[in-house]
Amino acid sequence: AQKITQTQPGMFVQEKEAVTLDCTYDTSDPSYGLFWYKQPSSGEMIFLIYQGSYDQQNATEGRYSLNFQKARKSANLVISASQLGDSAMYFCAMREINTGTASKLTFGTGTRLQVTL
Amino acid sequence: DVKVTQSSRYLVKRTGEKVFLECVQDMDHENMFWYRQDPGLGLRLIYFSYDVKMKEKGDIPEGYSVSREKKERFSLILESASTNQTSMYLCASSAQGAPSNSPLHFGNGTRLTVT
Numbered sequence: 406a407q408k409i410t411q412t413q414p415g416m417f418v419q420e421k422e423a424v425t426l427d428c429t430y431d432t433s434d435p436s437y438g439l440f441w442y443k444q445p446s447s448g449e450m451i452f453l454i455y456q457g458s459y460d461q462q463n464a465t466e467g468r469y470s471l472n473f474q475k476a477r478k479s480a481n482l483v484i485s486a487s488q489l490g491d492s493a494m495y496f497c498a499m500r501e502i503n504t505g506t507a508s509k510l511t512f513g514t515g516t517r518l519q520v521t522l
Numbered sequence: 523d524v525k526v527t528q529s530s531r532y533l534v535k536r537t538g539e540k541v542f543l544e545c546v547q548d549m550d551h552e553n554m555f556w557y558r559q560d561p562g563l564g565l566r567l568i569y570f571s572y573d574v575k576m577k578e579k580g581d582i583p584e585g586y587s588v589s590r591e592k593k594e595r596f597s598l599i600l601e602s603a604s605t606n607q608t609s610m611y612l613c614a615s616s617a618q619g620a621p622s623n624s625p626l627h628f629g630n631g632t633r634l635t636v637t
Contacts, residue, residue: 452625514564
């Protein structure tokens with residue numbers, strides 16, 4: 406079964422607008438963490454934001470915020486005030502704390518975001 | 523800053539060749555990982571290692587092996603390269619016992635083409 410699902414292969418957003426990238430997950434481990442990474446065309450993987458399963462508040466990092474809905478098992482990334490430099494591939498990933506080994510991450514298939522003028 | 527270095531950015535190999543992809547990290551991390559990235563499939567874990575000479579299969583280990591003789595170096599080996607192993611390969615590392623919110627640190631990737 407797919408553990409991380411990203412249903413949007415590609416998204417377009419106009420500069421200065423907000424955009425939401427969807428991520429749903431599946432785990433039976435009550436303790437887990439959710440990560441978002443950005444991959445520009447250069448190929449590097451840039452860590453953006455983290456949400457723990459027991460965190461009471463939604464995570465925020467600058468223009469990035471996470472809309473965490475535990476009951477729905479979703480962890481959507483919200484980018485506010487989009488910039489041209491936000492054009493990239495975005496990956497959602499999960500770490501299962503109790504059942505996982507060696508801190509590995511399981512990734513989704515990614516969403517390619519294109520910011521337009 | 524953690525630095526994860528993959529020795530080659532681009533590689534072109536022939537079918538049947540033995541291929542070595544090398545990865546070195548400079549932060550004394552115990553855990554190291556090899557992922558492959560393909561369009562529409564995201565990143566998939568091939569193998570990982572949590573200590574020198576220790577290795578575990580990931581989700582897609584078939585056709586690959588690994589070597590971890592030194593803590594800082596983790597090698598991915600394609601015993602007999604095939605065209606379906608044409609892909610982007612990403613190495614990552616993390617510290618043992620790090621907080622659960624610690625991200626993996628990635629190298630810049632090796633784009634392997636098998637012809």
